[in-house]
Amino acid sequence: MTPSPVSTDSSSSVSIPRIHSTSRAGSSITGGRPRLTPLRWGLWVGGGMAMVSVVCVVCLGFGTEAISFSRIASLVASTALGMGGEMVADDPTSVIVLQVRLPRVLLAFLVGGSLAMVGVALQALLRNPLADPFVIGISSGAALGASIALLFGVGISILSVSALPVCAFAGALFSLFIMYRISSAKFGFSIYTLLLAGVVLNAIFSAFIMFLTSIADPNRAFGMYAWLMGTLIGPDFPTLGVLALYLGLGLFLLTAHSSSLNLLTLGEETARSLGVDVERVKKLVFIASALLTGAVVSFSGIIGFVGLIVPHAVRFLVGADHRLLLPLAGLVGGGFLMIADTVARTVLSPTELPVGILTALLGGPIFLWLLTHRQAQLGMK
């Protein structure tokens, strides 16, 4: 058959038109999410901060003693401005709010925020929306490190402020290292190998921790049990400062790499072909995640699923761009745990529930739902 003029015509109509009316940048992209600009980023993060402040004031008002929000707002404001110094000593309300509830609420914020951000980072690194520091065994690695420190008495010395997080950090890093070796042994760094390895590691570390508590002196063992269930026992302000320092470092490392994390979600080979120094980013993110998890676990025990629920919710809200997702997940995670802890300490008042029980009761079913209903989306068919 000879080429006919008709076929030539039809094929030229299929070809891509050369010139498009795309003179103005961004104008042709309509629908969906607006582009992420510094302004939009600022609005979201600023809005998140405002929301967190409101949640904080509300949470301070709840407890055995009901205190009005306006009273709390004025107390917090005056303290923040450095005028509350003398009031504290003789006013019981200000003692309750500023010295009992505020440290605890701040701790909940720091812990929740860190767990959510670690969740986001690990999910990107493992390309697995089900990754969570608790689920893949990093929290229990950290808990084992902290348990050893507690059992051998490092935790009750004056060094407690620094030694416990360091041991927990070592434990978290150790569990990440083991998983890295396991999963890179034969099949390359497979995502699902790592998830499975995490589950098994969790079991092994839990067994070790149970062993340690069973041989420990009963008084100390009880304290370890309470801590493992995930409690936010009110710390003092210097301790909070140390924790904030750890978390600030981890937060800085993760946020600085958020553009690289975006690319890592496409797979390591693709990320490398787009110019990401994958090995370096991976190491830094692992270290930052271990740092955050170790610090958090040493202060509050194992609080699971915050790193799973919060990133999912925030991703649903603002999309997957880690430049916005990371800080916002941090703020929302902080707010979430402030609320969860307020519920945990008031729902059976005066008895306080470990907040870890509450997050597991909420997060476990959500995890199962994601596993059974979103398989296609997770690429786990």
Add this chain to the structure above:
Amino acid sequence: MTVSINGSLSAYSLHQVTFGYASRRQEVSKAILDRLSCEIPVVQVFGILGPNGSGKSTLLKLLAGVYQPQEGRLSLFGNPLSGLAQAEIARQVSLVPQETLQVFPFTIAEMVLMGRYPHHRGWGGWHWEDASDWEIANQAMADMNVAHLGGRLVTEVSGGERQRAIIARALTQQPKVLLLDEPTAFLDLHHQLDIVRGIRRLNREQGLTVVLVSHDVNLASQYCDRVMLLNQGHPVDIGPPDQVIRPDVLEAVYGCRVLVDRHPQSGLPRVTLPV
């Protein structure tokens, strides 16, 4: 730039390149590419053909700098690839992989814009895209007919649309060399034609060097200036499609009988399987 034997400039030159995926004990388990030497000329469409497991995709990943060869020299425009930073390579070379895992709800526009990553320098990679980044991304999306999908999620578009968006992302890198691994695998006839013509046009009008891995011998025959037939990590033949795509060569490599006649329009070799 290095000059190949026939006097034209080379985008890549490979000398005795050997690569195998390393096993746990750091040994080369089985060489996937075994002392491979060839030149890939600039401003040509270079096709890599060969049976499954012949090392085509692996070779493409080496060219993209995703992996480093264990032995031999691999240079890009005369510079050894091993001496270039990942981002430096990515400013000159972009890779369209065979498949990309998409788990998270990025929009098509966001995904295409990721192609600007190697052009920004922020500590840790943090950057904001500026107006020129958007212009480049929009042009690439228009070129690949995905501009109307900019706001859709990568997880909800069709396989063909996603593939075109990934090629748009590769163009957004503004590369000198475009590496394509089975670019038409998920596409219907219409979009196959769109893609190969689009690539051919970029090659002719903008001087883009294209390296194309494909199972589709006919596509390679029609659109490649040169093809390399790879078998078990060795080049069997390199040359214009007219020379390489012959029944005796193909039958030796693929191990089955093939019929080769001429394309009615172009007169280039056309391969069909016997009944």
